Amino acid sequence: MTETIADDIVAGAHRVSVPRGYRFELVKLVSQWRIRLLVLACWIAPALFVAAVSQQSSLPSDTLFGRWMHTTGWAGSLVVLGFAGTWALPLLTSVVAGDVFASEDRLGTWRHLLVAVRSPRRIFAAKALASLTVILLLVAGLACSSAAGGVVAVGNQPLVGLDGQLLTPADAGGRVLLAWVCVLAPTLALAAIGLLGSVALGRSPMGLLLPPLVALAMQVAQMLPLPVAVRLALPGYAFTAWNGLFTSPAQVGPLLIGIVVSLVWAVLATALAYLLFLRRDFTNLAYDGCGRSAITTGLLPLAGLAALTVAVVAVATPSTGSGIEQDKVQRSVATAFAHLYRMQTQQLNRPAVTEAHLRVTAACNKSGGQVAPEGAGNDWRCVVTWHLPGVAATGTAIYQLDVASDGRFVADGDGPKEVNGYFLVRTPIGDAPNPLWQFDGNVELLDTTPKG
Template sequence: MTTATLAPAARTDVRRREASLGDAIRWETRKLRAQLRSKALLIGSLVAPIAVVVVVGAQSRPPKDSLFGRFSTVNGFAMALLVLGFASQWILPLVTAVVAGDIFASEDQHGTWKTVLTRSVSRSRLFWAKVVVAIVFGLLALVLLAAATIGASLLIVGHGPLIGLSGQVIQPSTALPLVAASWATMAPPLVAFTCLALLFSVWSRNAAVGIAAPVVIAMVMQLVGSLGGVEAIRPYLLTTPFEAWHGLLAEPRFTGPILDGAATSAVWAAVSLLAAFLVVRHRDITGG
């Protein structure tokens, strides 16, 4: 009787606790922290803006083909917005895709799907853990880029009154929160591009495709958005929200494009995550 009584308890004691979502997030975070590529990207997010500000600030002729370029060598706020305009077009989709485009594909590359899914963690929890880690990493890179750019611009170039898009003079006490808010408007489209990179990472099972595809799509959308006669589809392009910050520097200020951009980004993110989740749910991992 004693053996029969203790047997179920023994089986219960040796049964492993199912990993929670928090456990899976901590596990994925440790994996990401161990990658040299992710560390280099965060360091680059801090160092690269400083180098750009130094180089542009040393130019005798400022870049006059951009919204704030003509004032960038004499005004730190204009310099920060000049860098923002460049980063939103070419840098931000790449920054977030470097991690998001690899986070699922790496499991295929190393043949570790079977291993990670037999460690008392469900597919759903593993999926959402990777999503959370990729999104947080992208937002962290954005914060570092913004802080380094604004800080370096104000320290190196100066912090005098800013000339707005309507020709109005914006005092430094008002310009600083407006510039910070302009950088903050990058968050919704950045998250959407992260989700798009996650989808390509899941679908292609190839890190190169997961990283390159969102960047190529961003370039194509930038090109399409710059063409004439595309006003009907332009609000639905994922690159359009990157330009929504312009309304904050106009007089009177308007936030309609920011709200529309957030809605567009939310739709892109939701569709991408739904498609990626369905692929993961139906993935055959018997081969590794």
């Protein structure tokens, strides 16, 4: 009888496997009311938002692809993606990963969990995997819901890319899906930072605030006139680098760099959280964070990684300065105008032309030529010229450009009025948006396009 009881005790003392611990932690997360609300919101709210905005007379034209929400359902998903990268995803990683360890400190349940699992390593793995699963579920909800809402409300129509090229519905849908997949990398980086904050800061609310604060700092850095190497070496750049997928050919260089940097940050931050977790004293009921070791073990390695990635990117890429140069701007404007001019020609039932026939060129300067034509700013001015077959006169159009530091620009038509002076053009089947009135473009920061 005694031997049987002893055997039962030994059997009950076996460590819980990672899959069992993962299922347990996943159930704990999903059972929280705020997680359930977030899942419902991510799977329902984007569809309702895109469908509602698509039916409005005024569109968020200051948002990338917002001006095309009346034209194709895929534009709405990209509008949601832009908002998610700026606000939603940092907050979601904060609520999920930033609280997964701190909640045990607040509730004082570490002793019970250790007795049940009997392995801090497996506890960390189970909690990290459970939080990752929930975050992936939330991101998938944002992507699927926004795409479904747009396609149902507007339709599966072609999408105008950032170079004016018209993407087929299948191509547009594939690129939209790929763009959502690409932002998983910086999302994982923020989630890993949330895990690190949750472990290092204990029950302190700063653990929850760490991912959005880091995301905000990276957004501010992207708005500053920083060199290309610094901009690309920050994991937050991948939240906007998906823009390059919507040009032909795709500008994948900056995107790939942003993804690799984000994944390196994710691995390092997770490893640091793991080391801090294994070194903590679970017998101390008054534990309230790692204190000084949170700085030496958590903050300093990440700062060193930032310096290292800046150095590596600076050596690996040929670009210097802001990456926004006169010839790049001129090529981007001329390419987009040529594609969009063909679209306007089709709308007005005029004789078809090709980009080769048009021979579009652009002459751009900054501040009326008073400053060097480089860098971001809203003082760019471009004069576009083109040639029509059989017409001796040369066509000209003027655009005022607002170029952001990440290379995205908005070209606002400034005449002549019959080309880009009106928001709508009169077509045989009714009024339609004038593609030349205002359009978005993208200047690749890296020097990968041949000059000339």
